[in-house]
Amino acid sequence: MATSRIAELADNIATNTSKLNGYLVANGLPSPSFDIDGPSDTLVPKNELDIEAARVAIIDDTQELRRLVLGPREYLMSYTVTITRFGLTHAFAVGSEASFSDIAAASSLNETNVQQFIRHAIVKDIFVEPRPGFVAHNAVSRLLAEDQVIYDWVGASTDDLWQGAAQTCNALEKFPGSQESNETGFALANQTDRNIYEEFSQFPSRARRFGNAMRSFTEGTGFELSHVVENFSWGEVKDGMVVDVGGSQGFACMAIAHKFPSLSFVVQDLEAVIVGAQEQVPPELASRIKYMGHDFLTEQPIKGADVYFFRWILHNWSDKYCIKILQSLIPALKPGAKIVLNDNVLPKPGVLSRWQENRLRSMDLTMTEIQNSHERELGAWAKLFKLADPRFEFQWGRQPAGANLWLMVAEWKPS
Numbered sequence: 001m002a003t004s005r006i007a008e009l010a011d012n013i014a015t016n017t018s019k020l021n022g023y024l025v026a027n028g029l030p031s032p033s034f035d036i037d038g039p040s041d042t043l044v045p046k047n048e049l050d051i052e053a054a055r056v057a058i059i060d061d062t063q064e065l066r067r068l069v070l071g072p073r074e075y076l077m078s079y080t081v082t083i084t085r086f087g088l089t090h091a092f093a094v095g096s097e098a099s100f101s102d103i104a105a106a107s108s109l110n111e112t113n114v115q116q117f118i119r120h121a122i123v124k125d126i127f128v129e130p131r132p133g134f135v136a137h138n139a140v141s142r143l144l145a146e147d148q149v150i151y152d153w154v155g156a157s158t159d160d161l162w163q164g165a166a167q168t169c170n171a172l173e174k175f176p177g178s179q180e181s182n183e184t185g186f187a188l189a190n191q192t193d194r195n196i197y198e199e200f201s202q203f204p205s206r207a208r209r210f211g212n213a214m215r216s217f218t219e220g221t222g223f224e225l226s227h228v229v230e231n232f233s234w235g236e237v238k239d240g241m242v243v244d245v246g247g248s249q250g251f252a253c254m255a256i257a258h259k260f261p262s263l264s265f266v267v268q269d270l271e272a273v274i275v276g277a278q279e280q281v282p283p284e285l286a287s288r289i290k291y292m293g294h295d296f297l298t299e300q301p302i303k304g305a306d307v308y309f310f311r312w313i314l315h316n317w318s319d320k321y322c323i324k325i326l327q328s329l330i331p332a333l334k335p336g337a338k339i340v341l342n343d344n345v346l347p348k349p350g351v352l353s354r355w356q357e358n359r360l361r362s363m364d365l366t367m368t369e370i371q372n373s374h375e376r377e378l379g380a381w382a383k384l385f386k387l388a389d390p391r392f393e394f395q396w397g398r399q400p401a402g403a404n405l406w407l408m409v410a411e412w413k414p415s
């Protein structure tokens with residue numbers, strides 16, 4: 001007996017699958033399969049209305065079950081609709097109802113476009129239409145209306161990343177084999193010869209939105225900073241210095257600093273990214289976390305630190321530039337200095353669930369779209385260090401239980 005919507009959906013899916021399967025077996029038709037010789041289309045004849053209805057219900061119910069099990073936040077991060085550009089989620093209050101014309105009056109779209117966008121969103125479980133012509137928030141649209149970070153994720157995905165994705169095949173034709181971060185789909189979409197970070201530095205509001213989109217990862221399941229805090233021996237660094245290279249607003253350092261009160265930190269990023277960051281540091285950490293504008297493609301100015309930490313940096317860069325970034329550290333490195341990476345590691349095909357692998361394979365393509373980079377398997381990470389300089393000793397890489405990102409450690413061993 002179903003006790004909740006997800007149990008009800010599971011029952012419906014089982015019942016309808018059994019109905020569909022029974023029909024196929026009774027009529028000597030093959031079972032759906034993606035094997036090489038499997039049927040290329042559904043085998044249910046169009047006049048079998050009852051069986052066709054069962055098939056359609058399976059499609060609907062499996063989609064709804066997937067969304068419910070993901071929950072509003074992960075759902076929005078797994079699949080987005082163009083819902084943020086015109087502020088539709090902010091056009092009326094949570095808990096109220098609004099007509100399409102009310103929403104049009106509060107946005108720059110006309111009523112027809114509002115209705116198109118919103119009814120399309122409703123079939124994706126964003127908003128509801130409790131009575132004909134009137135719209136209300138559901139949990140998904142409410143999250144967009146109330147959570148600026150997830151709103152910025154959807155905005156950056158659709159207005160920045162999707163635009164780049166659409167131009168990526170054109171970029172690959174125009175710049176075959178390029179490792180340059182400014183010869184990408186993103187660069188073509190923006191008609192610029194700057195890379196994504198240089199481009200955003202010209203547009204503070206886009207930079208802020210992209211920064212927030214990155215934060216939505218930090219706040220998502222599997223990206224908790226506790227994995228970084230708990231899975232490297234920060235305590236052994238004692239009262240040493242950690243440089244967070246490309247550390248954005250310094251969220252990772254703040255998490256580490258809370259647990260390890262003897263460590264001090266320098267967070268480096270592009271000037272535009274760290275504006276105002278020092279003021280955001282909680283007062284109890286402010287004396288130990290400092291910010292510095294620095295381009296990591298140039299020589300590292302902080303000499304003799306114990307750890308140079310790169311969280312989600314090198315996956316943004318092609319091998320040519322990763323090597324350059326690592327080599328830029330060398331003049332600053334003391335013997336025994338650790339290079340700690342917290343980044344994606346590609347699995348071998350088929351090891352993870354399809355859902356998990358799909359996220360990584362999608363990220364892999366996104367890296368190409370925006371920076372001509374790509375994700376790497378563990379061996380490729382180790383090789384990068386070797387190519388940068390044989391005095392880097394790649395020591396280990398592991399994925400903490402429940403974490404999406406791996407920790408990888410190399411040590412500078414000049415002799």
Ligand SMILES: C[S@@+](CC[C@H](N)C(=O)[O-])C[C@H]1O[C@@H](n2cnc3c(N)ncnc32)[C@H](O)[C@@H]1O
Pocket residue numbers: 197214218245246247248249252268269270273294295296297310311312313316
């Ligand atoms: C994917 S974000 C990761 C941020 C942060 N480490 C984290 O884990 O949230 C990449 C960061 O690299 C910074 N960045 C890009 N190009 C840079 C450069 N040439 N020098 C320094 N920082 C750079 C960006 O501003 C951004 O903050």
